[in-house]
Amino acid sequence: xxxxxxxxxxxxxxxxxxxxxxxxxxxxxxxxxxxxxxxxxxxxxxxxxxxxxxxxxxxxxxxxxxxxxxxxxxxxxxxxxxxxxxxxxxxxxxxxxxxxxxxxxxxxxxxxxxxxxxxxxxxxxxxxxxxxxxxxxxxxxxxxxxxxxxxxxxxxxxxxxxxxxxxxxxxxxxxxxxxxxxxxxxxxxxxxxxxxxxxxxxxxxxxxxxxxxxxxxxxxxxxxxxxxxxxxxxxxxxxxxxxxxxxxxxxxxxxxxxxxxxxxxxxxxxxxxxxxxxxxxxxxxxxxxxx
Numbered sequence: 024x025x026x027x028x029x030x031x032x033x034x035x036x037x038x039x040x041x042x043x044x045x046x047x048x049x050x051x052x053x054x055x056x057x058x059x060x061x062x063x064x065x066x067x068x069x070x071x072x073x074x075x076x077x078x079x080x081x082x083x084x085x086x087x088x089x090x091x092x093x094x095x096x097x098x099x100x101x102x103x104x105x106x107x108x109x110x111x112x113x114x115x116x117x118x119x120x121x122x123x124x125x126x127x128x129x130x131x132x133x134x135x136x137x138x139x140x141x142x143x144x145x146x147x148x149x150x151x152x153x154x155x156x157x158x159x160x161x162x163x164x165x166x167x168x169x170x171x172x173x174x175x176x177x178x179x180x181x182x183x184x185x186x187x188x189x190x191x192x193x194x195x196x197x198x199x200x201x202x203x204x205x206x207x208x209x210x211x212x213x214x215x216x217x218x219x220x221x222x223x224x225x226x227x228x229x230x231x232x233x234x235x236x237x238x239x240x241x242x243x244x245x246x247x248x249x250x251x252x253x254x255x256x257x258x259x260x261x262x263x264x265x266x267x268x269x270x271x272x273x274x275x276x277x278x279x280x281x282x283x284x285x286x287x288x289x290x291x292x293x294x295x296x297x298x299x300x301x302x303x304x305x306x307x308x309x310x311x312x313x314x
Contacts, residue, residue, distance in 0.1 A: 043112050044142065044152065045073035046175045048105035049191035050093040052085040056107060063087050073111065075185035078213045083128045083174065083190035091192075092169060098197035099163035104175060106142075106155040113142040113152035114179035115221070118232060121157075122207040123165065124172040126244040128190065131174055131207035135159040138232060139225040141177060146225060148181065164199040166242030171195045178210050178228060180221040186212040200242070205235040 045051070050059035053069040062068060066087055076084060096102055104121065119141035122131035135157075142152035171194065177187040186209065208231050210218045218228030238248040 043073040043075070043114070043187060044177065045107040045111065046104060046189040046191070047107050048103065049173060049193060051189040051191055052083065052089065060089050060091070060093065063089060072189055073107065075183075075187050076212055081128070082131075082209070083172065083188060085190070086128065088127065088170065088172070089192045092171075092194040093191055094173075095194040095196065096161060098161055098165040098167075098195060098199070101158055101160050103156060103158045106152070108155060111152055111155070112150040114150065115148050115181035116140040116143040116146075116225070117180040117221070118178045118208075118218075118228060120174075120176050120207055120232075121159070122174045122176065123193075123195070123240075124174065125166070125168050125170075125240050125242055126246060127170070128172050128174075130238065130240060130246045131172075132202060132204045132238055132240050132246075133207055133235070134162055134165070134204065136232070138229065146223065161195075162202060162204070163197075165195050165197045165202050166199050166240070167195055167197045168242045168244075169194045174207070176207060176209075178208075178218050180225065180227075182220070184211040184217055184219065186210060186215075197242070201239050202241075203237055203239040203248075205232075206238045206248075208232050208235055 045054075045056075047054060047056045047059075050057060051072050053062045053066060054072055055068040055070055066085065069085065072084075076082075094102075116139065118139065119137040120133050121135040121137075122133045124131045137157060140146065142154050143149070144153050170192070173191045173193045175187075175189050179185055179187070209215045210228065210231060216231060218231065221227040236248060238246055240246045
């Protein structure tokens with residue numbers, strides 16, 4: 024085993040003990056942390072929101088929304104997304120997206136990307152995040168809705184191939200009738216493409232994000248241009264609609280452990296440059312337009 028592989032193996036073991044990253048602001052659905060609402064009637068607090076989505080779980084994991092939004096935002100304002108401060112294995116970074124749905128989590132349009140080095144400032148084999156908060160500007164032409172769903176998604180660089188997703192019920196005040204932007208990428212989840220372990224190459228899987236289709240969403244929940252599978256890329260299966268329509272699937276269990284052998288790497292070059300993705304920098308706002 025090379026020295027680099029030993030480092031990643033140790034990082035994966037640490038990840039098992041620490042859990043993973045978890046969004047606490049805005050309040051994720053059914054979170055037990057912070058000053059957040061109680062779950063809707065018939066639902067329970069979820070102590071495993073830091074775990075990746077189980078293979079059969081629907082997008083957002085929990086499909087019953089809160090009765091009231093946990094945040095009210097205005098299109099064009101700066102928002103801050105915070106992560107649980109006392110734990111969290113960050114798996115060497117990876118690709119994060121922040122997206123909004125107007126049709127109860129069936130279709131998501133991206134409003135901000137943090138690609139390649141999410142939770143870090145550059146290439147790393149570390150499990151300890153350097154960043155636990157992101158602040159960015161919402162597109163100024165998002166439409167209004169009292170029942171929008173905000174999502175953070177993450178494909179990790181190191182470890183088992185997983186897809187992380189937390190969702191929050193929010194209200195958005197805007198003046199536009201529709202918004203056009205890239206469709207959220209879904210990977211490492213049932214029926215969707217697999218992005219392999221990065222092994223030091225932070226361009227791994229970036230083509231899925233670069234080639235994601237543009238979709239148009241409206242405040243009333245209608246959308247156009249999206250793929251049937253909701254993955255943001257051509258040629259996928261229709262897993263998202265099936266799982267999103269299936270109701271609440273309480274996929275509570277955390278990962279039994281990280282398979283570090285899948286993460287073997289031969290070192291990471293500290294000089295790796297941050298390249299732009301689809302005209303936007305790896306950690307940049309996503310432009311959209313109102314038709």
